[in-house]
Amino acid sequence: MSNFKKLFTLLLTSITLIVLAACGNSSKETSDHKTEAAKTIKHAMGTADIKGTPKRVVVLTNEGTEAVLALGIKPVGAAKSYEGDPWYDHIKEQMGDAVVIGTESEISIEKIASLKPDLIIGTKMRQEKDYDKLKKIAPTVFSETLRGDFKSNFELYSRALNKEAEGKQLLKNYDDKVATTKKALGDQTKQQVSVVRFMTDKSRIYYTDSFSGVIFEQLGFPRVPEQEKFFKDNDKLGKLAVDLGKEAIPDMNGDVLFYFTFMPTGDDSALTTEKEWTADPLWKNLDVVKKGNVHKVDDAIWNTSGGILSANIVVDEIKEIFSK
Incomplete structure (x- = not known):
C-alpha cells in the first residue's frame, strides 16, 4: 500500500502541474489575445481600428514625430523637418535611419506604402486630400489641427500607439x-x-493660439493688450499670428520681446528681413529694445517643431532667460 500511495501521490502531483501549466498557457494566450485585440480610435477624419502596439509607424507632421519619439518609438518614415538635413538638430540622433516621406505639405504615397507601416499619423490640416489613399495602406489617425496646445494631439497619438x-x-x-x-x-x-517672427519679405506677431503663445499662457505671462486688435477668431490664422508691415513695429513693444526667424533648409532669405527690420528706426525706438529686453530664439524649437520635446526645451529656455 505504501508504494501505491507513493505512486498515486506522484501521479496526482504530475496531473496538477500539467493543469497549472495549461492554465498558465491559457492565461498567456488570453493576455496575448487582449494585447492584439483591435481598438477603435476616434480622430479628425472618423475612426481607425488599430491592432496591438504598432511597430512600423509613419508620421506626416513634425509635432507628431516628436510625440512618437517621446513615447520611445522610432518611426520608419517621417515628414522632413522644416529645418535640418533632414531632421531638426534636437531629434536627428533619435531618428537614425528613418526614411523621409516628403514634407508636411507634400507627402509621397508611394514611399509611404513601400515602408509597409502598421500605423500612419497625420493631420487634417495638412493631408486631408490624401486620407483616403493613406487609410488603404494602413490604419491612419489624423489630428484636427497643428495649432494651439500640443497636448490634445499628443493624447490622441498616445492612444493610437x-x-x-x-x-x-x-x-x-x-x-x-x-x-x-x-x-x-x-x-x-x-x-x-511680445512674440515676433521674421519670414521672407514679411513679419508676423504670434499670439495666444501659437505654440509659444500657449506655453507663455501656461506659465502665466500676459500678452500685450494693444496687440489684441489685430486678431479675430474668424480670420484665416485666428489668434495664431498676423502678417504686419513696418508701420506696425510700435505695436510689437512689450516688457519683453522674443523673436525667431524662419529659415527652412537651403533658404536663409528671412535673415535679410530680420536685419532690415531690426535696423529700422521704429524698431530701435521701441522701449523694449532700448532696455535690452529682446531675445532671439530658435524658430525650430519655438515654432515649427511644435511638439512635446520642444515644449520642454522652451520652458527651460524661458526659465533661463528670466533667471539672468
Missing part, C-alpha cells in the same frame, strides 16, 4: 515642469510678452 499610460506620465512631467517654473519665476510672470 497603445502607449496611453506612458503618454499620461509624460504630460504629467511637463505639467509639473511648468508649475515648478512658474513658481520659480514669481512676479516676473507679470511682464507682458
Whole structure:
C-alpha cells in the first residue's frame, strides 16, 4: 500500500502541474489575445481600428514625430523637418535611419506604402486630400489641427500607439515642469510678452493660439493688450499670428520681446528681413529694445517643431532667460 500511495501521490502531483501549466498557457494566450485585440480610435477624419502596439509607424507632421519619439518609438518614415538635413538638430540622433516621406505639405504615397507601416499619423490640416489613399495602406489617425496646445494631439497619438499610460506620465512631467517654473519665476510672470517672427519679405506677431503663445499662457505671462486688435477668431490664422508691415513695429513693444526667424533648409532669405527690420528706426525706438529686453530664439524649437520635446526645451529656455 505504501508504494501505491507513493505512486498515486506522484501521479496526482504530475496531473496538477500539467493543469497549472495549461492554465498558465491559457492565461498567456488570453493576455496575448487582449494585447492584439483591435481598438477603435476616434480622430479628425472618423475612426481607425488599430491592432496591438504598432511597430512600423509613419508620421506626416513634425509635432507628431516628436510625440512618437517621446513615447520611445522610432518611426520608419517621417515628414522632413522644416529645418535640418533632414531632421531638426534636437531629434536627428533619435531618428537614425528613418526614411523621409516628403514634407508636411507634400507627402509621397508611394514611399509611404513601400515602408509597409502598421500605423500612419497625420493631420487634417495638412493631408486631408490624401486620407483616403493613406487609410488603404494602413490604419491612419489624423489630428484636427497643428495649432494651439500640443497636448490634445499628443493624447490622441498616445492612444493610437497603445502607449496611453506612458503618454499620461509624460504630460504629467511637463505639467509639473511648468508649475515648478512658474513658481520659480514669481512676479516676473507679470511682464507682458511680445512674440515676433521674421519670414521672407514679411513679419508676423504670434499670439495666444501659437505654440509659444500657449506655453507663455501656461506659465502665466500676459500678452500685450494693444496687440489684441489685430486678431479675430474668424480670420484665416485666428489668434495664431498676423502678417504686419513696418508701420506696425510700435505695436510689437512689450516688457519683453522674443523673436525667431524662419529659415527652412537651403533658404536663409528671412535673415535679410530680420536685419532690415531690426535696423529700422521704429524698431530701435521701441522701449523694449532700448532696455535690452529682446531675445532671439530658435524658430525650430519655438515654432515649427511644435511638439512635446520642444515644449520642454522652451520652458527651460524661458526659465533661463528670466533667471539672468
